[in-house]
Amino acid sequence: MWNKRKDEEYPPRPAAGSTSYTAPVSTPAPAPPAAREPVPVAPPPSQRIPETDYARGGPAMIGKSVAIKGQIYSREDITIDGEVEGSVEALEHKVTIGPNGRVKATLKAREVVVLGQVYGNIEAGERAEVRREARLIGDIRTMRIMIEDGAFFKGGIDIVRADASGGRARKENKESGYAPSQTVLQAPSEPDSSIDAAEVKR
Amino acid sequence: MSRSPAAPSGTGQQRTSNGLDQFFASIRDRENLSLIDLAGASQANISFITEMGHRLYADDLLRSLDDAFGPAEGMLERQADPQRIDEFVNQGFDFPECSVDGALVWDTLQFLGPELLQALVDRLYHIMRPDAHLLAIFHGNEKARTVPIYHYRINNARTVTIIPRGERAPAQVFNNRLIEKVFQQWGAIKFYVTRDNLREVMVRR
Numbered sequence: 374m375w376n377k378r379k380d381e382e383y384p385p386r387p388a389a390g391s392t393s394y395t396a397p398v399s400t401p402a403p404a405p406p407a408a409r410e411p412v413p414v415a416p417p418p419s420q421r422i423p424e425t426d427y428a429r430g431g432p433a434m435i436g437k438s439v440a441i442k443g444q445i446y447s448r449e450d451i452t453i454d455g456e457v458e459g460s461v462e463a464l465e466h467k468v469t470i471g472p473n474g475r476v477k478a479t480l481k482a483r484e485v486v487v488l489g490q491v492y493g494n495i496e497a498g499e500r501a502e503v504r505r506e507a508r509l510i511g512d513i514r515t516m517r518i519m520i521e522d523g524a525f526f527k528g529g530i531d532i533v534r535a536d537a538s539g540g541r542a543r544k545e546n547k548e549s550g551y552a553p554s555q556t557v558l559q560a561p562s563e564p565d566s567s568i569d570a571a572e573v574k575r
Numbered sequence: 576m577s578r579s580p581a582a583p584s585g586t587g588q589q590r591t592s593n594g595l596d597q598f599f600a601s602i603r604d605r606e607n608l609s610l611i612d613l614a615g616a617s618q619a620n621i622s623f624i625t626e627m628g629h630r631l632y633a634d635d636l637l638r639s640l641d642d643a644f645g646p647a648e649g650m651l652e653r654q655a656d657p658q659r660i661d662e663f664v665n666q667g668f669d670f671p672e673c674s675v676d677g678a679l680v681w682d683t684l685q686f687l688g689p690e691l692l693q694a695l696v697d698r699l700y701h702i703m704r705p706d707a708h709l710l711a712i713f714h715g716n717e718k719a720r721t722v723p724i725y726h727y728r729i730n731n732a733r734t735v736t737i738i739p740r741g742e743r744a745p746a747q748v749f750n751n752r753l754i755e756k757v758f759q760q761w762g763a764i765k766f767y768v769t770r771d772n773l774r775e776v777m778v779r780r
Contacts, residue, residue: 503616518621522726526616527634527667532625 437473454489464498472506485515587728587736593767594710594775598677599732601708602629608676613683619728619736629676636683637724637743639667651746654688664694670702678703681727682712685745692746696757700780706762707780713749715772720744
């Protein structure tokens, strides 16, 4: 029903196994003319290490081999393609659950896009989008919703009006005083929470 | 429901539905109602119902059925297991008593085994408000081994586009007497027989 904007498309991910690494840019000192040593040649574009989302200023990314138990607060767009159990909050930003994403959590964000699996409630201040390959069990509360044919959705849908949502979003944002431009992973308040904060499965 | 000569798209058939007309007439001029749609979430139905100011609970009952009771072979036996029935009904229909103002179950009830069907209809009875309406559809050919199943996309309060999604074997022979028996504790039941062998059933709580 709503037109997709190009900048809302799911961002391309680097190839499996690649890491968040940006090749350092080094400028070799000019060789003396007499040396005549082989000059390093930059690899062709196809062999270069792909520029990461971080380097491009793209969304934070939880890769498909990462599992997190706890609370995630984000002040930037975030893409989850791994496993998350707990809660995710990005009140003024966009949360994307990638095709490999498996989330058992409540999601609160300005905009939520689901391509993977979500078991939990979604509160999207402006818009929620459920793509055809998604599986979503939980309630959605948002201003606008888009569900593609083929998506599996089981839950309640509550459309909030613009004035009510705006007021609520502003209020919640004021209450949460976390620092801008960073993603914080917060484990549940348990004695050995450091273990649960970021559990990586391989 | 009668077939319309002009379909809006190549994949579906637009039909006029007396049952749907009566369903929406029963909630006309009311807002903030809670409605159930069991034919699977669709943009058309979500938009139509939420733009009327109502809340919607959506589920694809047939997919949930397959998830809960496994492959087609032996499914009816598993649907008779009381523990599985309780889990299914409690998981999918955990609403407060008398909190639902209407239910669109479409053609899904045909594929529930007797025990599961009765448990689900009883649960719907308890969660729906008095005088709330339920719309169900049953295939008219009682002897058919398999019947077509559809997605139902609401166009307006009187027409719906039905999109084929395969065929499935009915769990029972659904003649009118059996349907009346299933809904025997409900307030009223009305049948609409259409030319294309579908029976729309409007039931009032």
